[in-house]
Amino acid sequence: xxxxxxxxxLFGLFCLSVYYVLRPPIEDVQIIPTYKIVSFDQxxxxxxxxxxxxxxxxxxxxxxxxxxxxxxxxNGFGVALDWKEACQDALAMAMPSSEKAKRFFEExxxxxxxxxxxxxxxxxxxxxxxKGSRERTDKFKAPLYGVPEDLQAINLGLFDxxxxxxxxxxxxxxxxxxxxxxxxxxxxxxxxxxxxxxxxLEKPEETFFLQIQGSxxxxxxxxxxxxxxxxxxxxxxxxxxxxxxxxxxDVAREDxxxxxxxxxxxxxxxxxxxLMWKNPSYVFFQERTGDKPVGSLGVGLTPGRxxxxxxxxxxxxMPLWLETYQEKETDKxxxxxxxxxxxxxxxxxxxxxIKGKVRGDVYWGIGDEAEKKAGPMxxxxxxxxxxxxxVAHALTKELEK
Numbered sequence: 037x038x039x040x041x042x043x044x045x046l047f048g049l050f051c052l053s054v055y056y057v058l059r060p061p062i063e064d065v066q067i068i069p070t071y072k073i074v075s076f077d078q079x080x081x082x083x084x085x086x087x088x089x090x091x092x093x094x095x096x097x098x099x100x101x102x103x104x105x106x107x108x109x110x111n112g113f114g115v116a117l118d119w120k121e122a123c124q125d126a127l128a129m130a131m132p133s134s135e136k137a138k139r140f141f142e143e144x145x146x147x148x149x150x151x152x153x154x155x156x157x158x159x160x161x162x163x164x165x166x167k168g169s170r171e172r173t174d175k176f177k178a179p180l181y182g183v184p185e186d187l188q189a190i191n192l193g194l195f196d197x198x199x200x201x202x203x204x205x206x207x208x209x210x211x212x213x214x215x216x217x218x219x220x221x222x223x224x225x226x227x228x229x230x231x232x233x234x235x236x237l238e239k240p241e242e243t244f245f246l247q248i249q250g251s252x253x254x255x256x257x258x259x260x261x262x263x264x265x266x267x268x269x270x271x272x273x274x275x276x277x278x279x280x281x282x283x284x285x286d287v288a289r290e291d292x293x294x295x296x297x298x299x300x301x302x303x304x305x306x307x308x309x310x311l312m313w314k315n316p317s318y319v320f321f322q323e324r325t326g327d328k329p330v331g332s333l334g335v336g337l338t339p340g341r342x343x344x345x346x347x348x349x350x351x352x353x354m355p356l357w358l359e360t361y362q363e364k365e366t367d368k369x370x371x372x373x374x375x376x377x378x379x380x381x382x383x384x385x386x387x388x389x390i391k392g393k394v395r396g397d398v399y400w401g402i403g404d405e406a407e408k409k410a411g412p413m414x415x416x417x418x419x420x421x422x423x424x425x426x427v428a429h430a431l432t433k434e435l436e437k
Contacts, residue, residue: 071148071421071431079147079357079420081378087137090355090380091126093338097353097382098123100335111351114427119353122424141380146428147357147420156394158360158417161249161344161387162408163329165403166242168235168254168262178243180254181227183268183320188395189215205271216270218316223309234321235262241301243313245294247319250387251329253402265324266332272316274388280314294411317388329399331385339401344385349393350421354383358396360417362409377417394418 102123104116104348117266122144129140169176186207193200194202207216217226223240235254237243251265278297281287287296301308328336331344343356351354362377381398390397396419400409421430 038208042205067436070151071428072151073428073432074147074149076142076147079378080359081376082357083138085138085296085379086131086382087141088134088135089302089338089381090341091132091137091140092340092383093382095126095129096335096338097333097384098126100333100354102127111347113351113354113421113423114430118424118427119264130279141355141422145355145422148417148423148428148431149420150393153418154394154420155416156392156396158358158396158398158413158415159389160362160399160400160413162400162410164242164246164249164252164407166237166246166252166254168237169257169259170235172233172236176238178237178238178240179233180235180246180264181222181232181241182234182322183319184227184230184232185367187268187270187320187435188213189268189271191309193304205269215272217318218272218313219318220313220316222270222318223313234264234323240312241298241308244315245298247317248389250319250385251321251324263324263329264321265325265330266319267322268320269388270316270318270320272318275315275388277311277315280311293406296427329402333384333397335384337399338382339399340379341381341405342399343381344387344390344397344399345383346391346395347386347394349385350383352383352386355422356381356383356396357420357422358398358417359419360396361415362398362413377415380422381419 044408082083095414101119106115106120107115108116110116110119118419121172122140124145126140129136132140167176168180187205188207189203189205190213192202205216206213208214235256237246246264251263254262254264256262278287278292281297281300282289282292286300301311324330326336328338329343331337331352332347343358345352345356357378358381359376359378379396381396385397385399387397394417396417398413400406
């Protein structure tokens with residue numbers, strides 16, 4: 037007698053055979069290319085930019101890129117060796133004119149646009165300059181922390197090569213690896229008495245926005261200035277608190293800016309903590325030397341020429357031709373709109389809020405004047421990717437068939 041399990045198997049085999057006999061033919065799938073090459077003449081404003089400024093920023097990146105192993109993957113844009121010839125030539129140039137710098141980029145690179153162009157969002161950031169103290173006082177009560185010992189960042193690439201470059205942050209509690217403490221828990225004192233305080237600021241709002249910017253400078257009471265830079269995050273997702281003010285109707289979407297958030301906090305001090313706690317992400321700092329903030333590439337940032345990007349789409353160190361807009365604060369109530377902000381920038385940083393294929397954050401410098409440029413910036417735009425010519429042609433070869 038045939039067992040029931042055998043009948044089930046045979047019936048399944050029959051059904052599978054019928055499917056393969058009767059299934060419709062599989063049509064050829066058309067692969068749509070990701071990029072297309074454009075000419076430099078198609079980059080609006082290319083001929084009038086100060087290319088020497090961008091070249092100086094690119095050279096800073098090259099000092100790091102030149103040390104990569106030749107076969108290191110460059111995030112889908114060739115390998116490190118493909119970029120080293122341009123870097124070697126750039127580093128050999130002392131103080132080139134803007135015209136010579138322009139010819140350099142035209143000689144070594146081809147501009148790529150996305151095959152299906154889309155508008156993205158561009159914002160600005162800066163390095164705050166706040167007053168602070170090494171010791172807690174009646175005036176300075178808000179701590180900036182170094183990295184806690186119980187925070188663990190696990191490199192997922194050690195477990196699966198497909199996850200190379202990704203990590204997960206958490207802590208071990210009760211024998212289990214769990215998400216690390218969020219902003220509210222930390223602000224409520226979870227890290228006190230661990231000797232983690234690097235400096236103390238006057239207001240919690242200052243620590244919050246310094247974390248958003250990722251680095252800053254603290255002027256101590258004796259006149260010394262401490263440079264603090266990003267060291268680690270708590271691994272919690274970044275939430276833009278301005279969105280909550282828009283949803284509550286406190287600030288109109290078209291009026292949203294850094295200054296609008298600061299003004300709301302000044303007018304609603306009893307609600308500021310609750311608003312900040314809606315962003316569970318928390319940044320820990322380390323002291324740095326030098327007079328420039330250091331981005332995720334590990335090099336100093338250049339005002340107006342360094343761009344924070346999403347490294348899932350754009351590798352750090354890549355030149356980008358940016359086409360967007362910018363507002364500049366002329367007084368407390370008025371913004372002057374600059375019709376075009378078209379310039380060559382270098383991808384040198386990342387940020388918790390910088391996510392997407394076309395998304396960027398322009399670094400504007402240190403202190404109040406930089407804040408005036410960075411704070412109001414929130415505009416649509418796009419960028420073109422400047423890629424070594426051999427890599428550009430390899431990425432677009434489907435178009436040539």
